[in-house]
Amino acid sequence: MNFETKSADGRSRVRSAALAGVRGLALALISLPGAVLCFCLTLVSIALVPIGIGIVTTPYVLTGVRAFADWRRLLAAEWCGVRIPRAYRPLPKDANPWARTFGMLGDPATWRDFRWLPVDMTAGFVTALLAFVLPVYALEGFVIAAGLWRVLPDGYWYGFVPVTGQGTALLAAALGAVLLAPSLWLTPQLLRAHFRLTGAVLGSGDGELAERVRVLTETRRDAVDTSAAELRRIERDLHDGAQARLVAMGMDLGTIEALLEKNPAKARELLAQARQSSADALTELRELVRGIHPPVLAERGLGDAVRALALRLPVTVEVDVDMAGRAEAPVEAAAYFAVSEVLTNAVKHSGADRVWVDVHHTEGQLRVAVTDNGKGGAEIAAGSGLAGVERRLGTFDGVLAVSSPAGGPTMVTMEIPCALS
Template sequence: MDIETKSGDRRPATDRTRTMAQSALRGLAVALVSLPGSVLCFCLTLVSLALVPIGIGIVTTPYVLTGVRMFADWRRVLAAEWGGVRIQRAYRPLPKDANPWARTFGMLRDPATWRDFLWLPVDMTLGFVTALLAFALALYPLEGFVIAAGLWRVWDGGTYWYGFVPVSDQTTALYAAALGAVLLVAAHWLTPFLLRAHFRLTDAILGSHQVELAERVRVLTETRRDAVDTSAAELRRIERDLHDGAQARLVAMGMDLGTIEALLEKDPAKARELLARARRSSADALTELRELVRGIHPPVLAERGLGDAVRALALRLPVPVETDVDLPGRAEAPVESAAYFAVSEILTNAVKHSGAERIWIDLHHADGRLRVSVTDDGKGGAVIGAGSGLAGVERRLGTFDGVLAVSSPAGGPTMVTVEIPCALS
């Protein structure tokens, strides 16, 4: 049997059952740990704060609050991994060499500390209930099937209530089994929902959306500044290339033409020699202009799109490259250009520094994001450091809210992944 989800795809019932069972066990684990953990953290915090006026709390409070933060961080990890809910961590940094007085009152002045303190009683009550319900809702339907098997008589010689069904004979036991089947079907959807509701409740108290907004503004400010700096540097590069390359050749060609005009009647042989040199200079200037234009926006990228441009880029490398492209459309020109030059920089680094014998490129679009992965079998050790080419790629991608991830253990392999949110035409 298949079950159709909201997104329109069809998932086997076994997958739904596995998800329900997984959510139920996770809810039980969270409930068993959250209740004693929250009670312990809450009581220790109250006692430590009460001891601050007599001086003992000044020493103990930083340790207690650090433990509370570790407990809250553990819940943040579970929320991200088990519920798909990312909870912002927004603790203010403390001086490394701060004395107990400065640490205590520095932590107490942090709004995130009081959000943690407010979250503890909520977690031990409503949070415990929502997590435990996720387990109970998946377990309770099984009782209806146990009743239908006749085992209810072992528990009670008279009437046994299952939900709103009074069980007193085999017929009513079958009614209980039918109710259990209905509850089991409902549990397939409600159990994961209750677990996510538990983590969203945690996010509503622990999360700091104002801090998240401030972080977003900071990132946008930095990426805008980087974009302006990158554009200015690119303009200076173009100006320098024109001045030192094509412009110098054109000036020399103009001087040669003036000399040819003066020698045309007096020394035709010398004039023909200078004319040939001027023709070579014009060809060299044209080649340099084409290279300059290709560096600004490659013609193959404009004409045939990112997929073919990456394939053409791979063909020019001295090592074998396998490309896998799955793009049902084209992104906007700035996004294509950013992705192309990011791949170009990554490939250049792989050829120069990794010692790779083979490179794989995977380029596809899914879930509203353009994703490019470049993997090589080189020696590894690549990092995003200041002054490196990868750091420059990361800054340029930030203009488009793109991200760069590097996995490069010592000995290889190295995998560099680029993701840029965009829509395809």
């Protein structure tokens, strides 16, 4: 049994290293040209601001840089569980090019992105590529011994072994075997180091604490404004709906009381009408309560509430929940309504016919990922539903990341720090 456990651990380590190596190669091949392109475009666009051209181009370039950084934040959370906060200042939806350009240039997060790009194209590229190169180099020793040595040029060295024939090729294989074990351990660590380096640059700065306080202040203010608007909506719905029906039902009952002896048939007709009014008022009250706090959320928890929400949608939704307990009620409510908004956006705007929702709790984070197979193009813009979701999560120190390339798919990832009961 002990041997089987060790064998399973070994296979798991090999799979983990292989996956980290492939991901490292993909990062190296994509991130280097992406970082170089973003850096050069940003530099040129900002240089053109004094002559007016940069006023038009800079917002688009910086939006692309932010999307590139958000993509890396998403991969960091997906692949290594490294959480990199997103703290861009919101811009008015109707801002003119001048206001957008200088609003984005005045955001400290913009300059953190700009500092990160040269780091990503140098140290970031090296750490990502090493995650692929180390295990491949260890395996090269075995390939040399298997016959590759015959086609190698004269004077080829594998490490400190000069490969000149079958004997030295076997020495190369022995050296490869020595290098293989540490490379299997180092490869995932290098990938994690790549994302930790990304997080250190994107999330660093002398004004980080002040910026965090500013973001939290804004989200708290947004939460107060949202609560006030919600109270006004509830009051309006009660006044125009259930309250009006109850008043009408009271009037009907008064009329019935007067008609009981004089016109029983009319009284019975009004009684049926009053019964229907009471049923309608009860339905409206239930809908109102469901909008405030769904009963299934209070009774069954976030997982079952999301499943119930998915059943009411006109598209196929697959829900996967992995939670060993329940979060606090306010956190569950925030996550539920955030998922509801994201699913509504997917149904209305993405053109998707299938949606996947993954809810799980790990390392003190409630993490929800909503993926659809729609046309893509979703973004966190001021006044959009996703901006509202970001503000809702920010109230609980949560974060939102969106990956939505043109043509799809769209993946919205939400994280809220919390503990489970």
